[in-house]
Amino acid sequence: MMTDLPIISLAIWVPILAGIAVLFTGDDRRACLARWMALAGSIAGFLVTLPLYTEFNFADGGFQFQERLSWIPAFNIHYHLGVDGISVPLILLTSFITMVVVVAGWEVIEKRVAQYMASFLIMSGLMIGVFSALDAILYYVFWEAMLIPMFLVIGIWGGQNRVYATIKFFLYTLLGSLLMLVAFIYLYHQTDSFALVDYYRLPLALPVQVLIFLAFFMAFAVKIPMWPVHTWLPDAHVEAPTGGSVVLAAIMLKLGAYSFLRFAMPIAPDAAHYLAGFMITLSLISIVYIAFVALVQKDMKKLIAYSSISHMGFVTLGMFIFNPLGMEGAIVQMISHGFISGAMFLCVGVLYDRMHSRQIADYGGVANTMPTFAAFAVLFAMANAGLPGTSGFVGEFLVILGALQVNFWYAFLAALTLIFGAAYTLWMVKRVFYGEIANQQVAALKDLSKREFFILAVLALLVIGFGVYPAPITELTNASVSQLLSHLAQSKLPAGY
């Protein structure tokens, strides 16, 4: 039986060990070897996550594939891993995107190849650790450790202003997470345990719950990011190399949303209800206001970065309306946004590698010289705008339906964004791809290489596939979502309140 193996541990440690092995290939004289080793490592990393889906018990909403070993007995800390229907799709997304990133950086990265590839492999393992840790300190260790490779990726391979961007990224995230650590320590003193399941059961008074929720909020809202703590994201995205942007948008942003579902909401459910209005307001501001901000961007990567923030607003909105439609929608939106935003950043990367510019104004009429690429780019742009038939539609539609059950105006505001989203995305597509050929450089562009075609084709298939048939995701998440919602519906206030 496959289940005898520690599948989650393998999913975490295979990419990390592969990354360390890649590091040992040394300097750029052996770059080719580093690339092939990284590819092999990422494929192995993806294969070991597959059993999480094939062996998954769809009827069980609890944690499966659990592994529990004593780690730091002095503080009752365990190496405790487990997954449920919410984390499995995200883990698969992580290991999948890692393969994409390795292939996408194949020829583009020329200096310090081994370090680049190793960073992404190690990051992949750490992010899977975040998605599967059931012990607060273990989770925290993965959560923070993941910052180190990302810090290096943006700082070493990034653009002009990379140092500012990467330090801002690191400090923003660190500041938020340290407050979360304080919350964990507080909970430890209440329960003498760092186990998540013990926290789920712990009754807490409302003021305490609110403080704990806010501490988590500081950590997770920065990561998602929600308005008004989003300002690190456009900087980080613009300066990061393509692979860094893809991982940031496709996976790192999801960590924040996932952590709300895993930690903040179930540990402090009453506070989550109490502050739902606040969270919904911030989400709606993110959705609407940031969409306007995206509309005026001149830099393609910045535009997509803002669009990510706006789309993540849908995720938080879906989570805090507390109904199954919203919650399912939020999760589908997370996965679909992972594919779409990743693909969009890859498209910008394709152009950037050729022209070394991200400015919309430098382009025009690209469709004439790169017809195949234009077809893909338009497809992903449509998906980003939420066109029915693509995965972007499913998540947003579910969230809007869920919001409609709660309050008409929430749904109305959220739905407006389908228009704004279409506006900023399609306007960018129009300016970049259509019209007359803008200049000599555009005229000299070559269409996609086989490698680029392959990556974009796979992503396109997934975007359309999940758009037409999202059932694989919803089947996975169903049991866990209903279990989570029933947990959230129960008050955790101590008796007497």
Place this chain on the structure above:
Amino acid sequence: MSNIFSDLITALPEIFVLGMAMFILLLDLFLKPSQRGLIFWLAQLTLAGAAVITIITHTPAVTYAFNGMFVDDPMSDVLKVMTYIGTAMMFVYTRHYLTLRGMFRGEYYALVLFAMVGMMVMISGQNFLTLYMGLELLSLCLYALVALDRDNPRATEAAMKYFVLGALASGMLLYGMSMIYGATGSLNIAEVGQSLTQGAPTYSMLILGLVFIVSGLAFKLGAVPFQMWVPDVYHGSPTAMTMLIGSVPKLAAFAMVIRLLVQGLYVLAVDWQGMLVIMAVLSIAIGNVTAIAQTNLKRMLAYSTISHIGFLLFGLMSASMNGFASAMFYVSAYVLMTLAGFGMILLLSRQGFEAENLDDLKGLNQRSPWNAFLMLIVMFSMAGVPPTLGFYAKFTVLQAALEAGFVGLVIFAVLMAAVGAFYYLRVVKLMYFDDPQDTSPIDAPTGMRVMLSVNALSLLVLGLLPQVLMGVAAYAMFYSMN
């Protein structure tokens, strides 16, 4: 007769180290410069021998000797072994540096070993006078060591500054001790503790004494507002001496704090707690904020030390077993990190060139990826980012402080930790994101390279398995304090 014999056994490690130090001093007279290597190995042998003696005679029981002036408890054994290890590591790091600068002489090893005897006496002192004697022995050796390169005006100035301020601190400590003696009628720590539990005689006199003792200790630790000497002495001393001042003596200073404040004056915990709180908060704030403005790596590490001392005080001010154990864990983690940090400076230094400016680290990743990676671990460990040892160090002291109810202060401390992360990140930025100014190859003996790799990787390995060091600290505290 059997009594004095067992007393000598209890103090055997100190006696052994002292004898060997004197032997080394004598032997050095008869050695040619080319034979100095022997001194190095003899010093290492001394440390190994002392470690063997300490470990063999170790028991979980508490043994008093010399009429209660000296104690051998698990805490002292653990801290002594850590001192030996730290000193041995320091010898490996500094050898090449000293040779290049003409300071590879017998005096250096003898003085360091004498200083170590001072530390050991501080660790095991159970009487105000024993403690004071140990402290003075340590301090006098350190003053001399800083001035060892006597033609270097900066080092001489640093030694002078260190001596004047150190003497002042010793005076304050001694004055405080005399007050406590006046109030309780005893110099023995256990007796002082006992007489205080039977009802404090003259409270105002005790408090006055306490204030002086705490100030003296803060001076030695380098906690704000008694930190002025730290940056100047760190900066001015030859790096090999800075490494010594910044690392192992903190273990002894920690032990002294435990002996005086916890074992002696625990009844006054409410009073010293308040003082430690203020010093802890100020140290963390001023240390971290001022470090940002530094361009000299040694000065930056000096301010970073001040902030680490602040975190150490966070553990102590909790005034609980949990807090003391976490402080001990913190101080041992701190020593490991400091050794590695200064080890890197020594590694990059060459004949006639001190790699002490931040800019000297520029582009290290291109010059030597492995060393850049090691320094990366050290910096993230100092910043307290998991999965390094530094994270668990901060984690344990913060949880102890939170348990003691200092919620606001803990939040303040973590915010300051984020501020502190900035200057550690800047070092990483210089190493990884900038191009090198200086492309000369790094030439350092293999021993030093291996030592640095082991030291920095230990921060990572102990970060993955922190239970080892935590368990040792908890064991030492539990069996020494009951």
